[in-house]
Amino acid sequence: MYLSLLLFCMGCLFFPSLTIAHEISIKGIVYDKESNTPLPGAHIVLESTGKSTTSDAFGTYYFADLAEGSYELKISFIGYETNRITAVVKAGETTTLVSHLPTARLELSEVTIAAGVQSPVNSISGIDIKLRPTRSAQDMLRMVPGLFIAQHAGGGKAEQIFLRGFDIDHGTDINLTVDGLPVNMVSHAHGQGYSDLHFLIPETVESIDFGKGPYYSNKGDFTTAGYVGFQTKNALKKSMFKLEGGQFDTYRAVAMLDVLGEKSKEQGQSAYIASEYLFTNGYFDSPQNFNRLNLFGKYNRYIDNNKILNISLSIFNSKWDASGQIPQRAVDAGIIGRFGAIDDTEGGNTRRSNVNVQLTSILPGGATLKNQIYFTRYDFELYSNFTFFLNDSLNGDQIRQKENRNLTGYLGSYTQRSRLFNKELITEAGVGLRYDEIQNNELSRTKSRRITTANVALGDIDQLNAHAYFDEKLILSPKLTLNAGLRLDAFKFAYDNHLDSAYSRESASKTTISPKLNLNYDVTPGLRLFLNSGIGFHSNDTRVIIEQKGSDILPKAYGAEIGVLAKPTDKLIIHSSLWRLDLDQEFVYVGDEGIVEPSGKTRRYGIDFSLRYQLTSWLFADADLNLTRPRALATPQGEDYIPLAPMLTSIGGLSFRLTNGLNGSIRYRYLGDRPANEDNSVIAHGYLLADAVLNYTRPKYEIGFSIENTTNTSWKEAQFDTESRLRWEQQPVSEIHFTPGTPFFLKVNLSYFF
The missing domain is CATH 2.60.40.1120 (Carboxypeptidase-like, regulatory domain)
Structure with a gap:
C-alpha cells in the first residue's frame, strides 16, 4: 500500500x-x-x-x-x-x-459537509471558547473531544494530559503548537515532550484546530494520539480591559489594545498588544503564592495584495509554591486534610520569550508559499517531592529539575491547486528545521529548595530535527477525496555529561519515514464516510538514547480509523469513529527519578462519538463519549494494564446565546475509574463534575461569573500509585498519592470594550 x-x-x-x-x-x-x-x-x-x-x-x-x-x-x-x-x-x-x-448568531444549518472541507466539529469547538470556564490556555485543551487534563503542582507546572487511552504525561504523545510555534520541549528536565501552554493568553485565541491519530503529513514528532494547534487573532475587533476576582485570593487582569486603529486596517495592516496578570493563593492549606505575567504583541500586514506578514513577540514569567501530591493514608489518619501537604516547599519558576515571524505569499501561478522562522528562550526550575523520606530519611526526597534552552526553527510550505486528469488536485510540500540547545539540564536532590544534597544528572543537550513532507489531496469527484502523504524526519542527538570527569560528548542519529493514506466519501450532502491510516512516531529523550547506545530512538506508531460524519438534519451534527493505534515502544526517560523505564509494545483501540445539536435558535447541546481499551503487548493477561490510561471519558453540556445579551453554559466532565498499576489491583477513581458560566454582554461592556465544580464534589485530580515513606514510618508503603481537585470555585468578571 x-x-x-x-x-x-x-x-x-x-x-x-x-x-x-x-x-x-x-x-x-x-x-x-x-x-x-x-x-x-x-x-x-x-x-x-x-x-x-x-x-x-x-x-x-x-x-x-x-x-x-x-x-x-x-x-x-x-x-x-x-x-x-x-x-x-x-x-x-x-x-x-x-x-x-x-x-x-451561530447556526448549525450553515455547516456544510463537502469534499476538501475540514470537519466542522473543529470550527464549532473554536467558537465555544468563550462559553467554557478557563483558568489558562492549558484549560482550553479540554475543548478537544476526549481530552482531559490534570494539574498536580498548583497551577505553575504544565498539566498532565489524557487522550485516546494515553496517559500522555506532559506531552509525550500529542503535538501542540501556537501559530506554528512548537510547545513540546524535547529532552526536557521534567520529561520528554513537556508542554507548558501557560504563555498563551486565552483571550487572544481565535480558533483551535485538532486531529486525532498519526494521519497528517505536516505533523511530526509526538503526533501519535493526535495534535492541537492554537491560532491567535490577527487583529482585534475591539480593544478591551478585563478584571476577574474569585475565591482563594484569586485576581486576574487582562488588557488587549488595538495599536493602529481602524484606518490602518483599511490600509491592510493591524497591530495589537495583550497582557495578563494572575495571582492566586489557591485552595490548598499552604498558600500557593502563584504569580503569572504574560505580554504578547502581534503585527499583521497585507503587502501588495499577495503577501501577508505576521510578527509576534511574547514574554511569559511564572513562579509558585506547591503542596504536591499527598498519600491517601495521611489523609485517612487525619495527619493532614485533603488540601494539606507533606512537603509544602515544592514549587518553581519558569520563563519563556518567543519571536515568531511568518510570511505567506501568493505566487504568480496561484500557489501559496509560507515561510516561518521562530526563536524561543526558555528557563525552567521545578522542585518536587514524590516519595518524601523513602530515599533520604534525614533530608527528604525533594528534587530540583532545571534547564536553560534556546529553541530555533524554520518552517516552509508550498501549496498548489491544479488539475490532474481533469480532477482537482491540492499539492502541499514542506520542509522544516528545529534546533534545541539545552544548557545545564539538571536533576539534583535538594532540601527546602536551598540546599543541594546530591547531583543525579547534569549536562548539555543538542538536538536537531530536520523534516520534509509531500502531501497530495485529489478530489476525484464531488463525493470522493483521496489524500496521500509521505514524511521524512531526521534527528541528531548529542549529550555532554558534566558529571563525567573526562570530557566525552556522545551522539546518535536516526531517520524515519512516515506514510499516510486517507479517504473521504460523501454519500450525500449530509453524510461522509472516512478511512484514515498512517504511521507516526515520538522521539525519546536524548539521555535515554545515549544510555541505550542509540537503540529505540524513534518508536513508531501505527494507526487506522474508520468513521462517519453525519448531518441528518440542519440542526444536528454527529461524528463517530472506530480506531486502533499500536506503538512499538513506550520507552521514556522518567525525569522524576533520573532512570530509564521501558514499557514495551502497546495496543489501543476504541470508539469516539461526538454530537452537536441546536435545540433552538439560541440553545445548543453537545456531548462527546470516548471508550478505549489500552493494553500492553507481550505481557501476561491480567498484568497487561497500562497505568492511568483512561478507558471511559465523556464531556458535554448546554450553551445558550440570547439576543438580549445573556449567554452562558452548564457543562459536565466525566472520567471513569482506571487502573493505577499493571495488574489493576490499585484503582485511580474517576469523577463527575459540573461547571457553569453566565455572562451579560453589551457592545460596550460585559459582566459575568463562572463556577467550577458547582456541586462542590470531593475529587482527585491527579493520581499515582507511588511508593513513599513518611518521616516516622519504618517501612515504605505503595498506594494512591493524589492532588485534590478544585472545590466549588466562584469567579466574577467585568470587561470594558472600546
Missing part, C-alpha cells in the same frame, strides 16, 4: 504536464466586516455544479474550468451571516467577487 502511495506522490510531483489551465473562472475574496480583515476558512459553494471550496489565508477562493453563463454562490462561515452572490462569467475572463460577512 505504501509503495503505491509513494509512486502516486512522485507521479504528481514529476509530471506537471498533467496540470491543465482553464480560461473561464471565478476568483473571490471574503472579509470579516467588523475587523475589515480577510476571513480564511469560509466555505463557498458554487450551487447547481456540485463544486465547493474554502477561502485561503488571504480570504481568497477560486473556481476554474467553468462554462460561460450565470452562477449562484453561497458563502458561509460559522458565526457569520451567509452571503449569496450572482456571478456572470464570460469566455476568456476571470470574474472577481468581494464579500464582507457580518458576525451573526
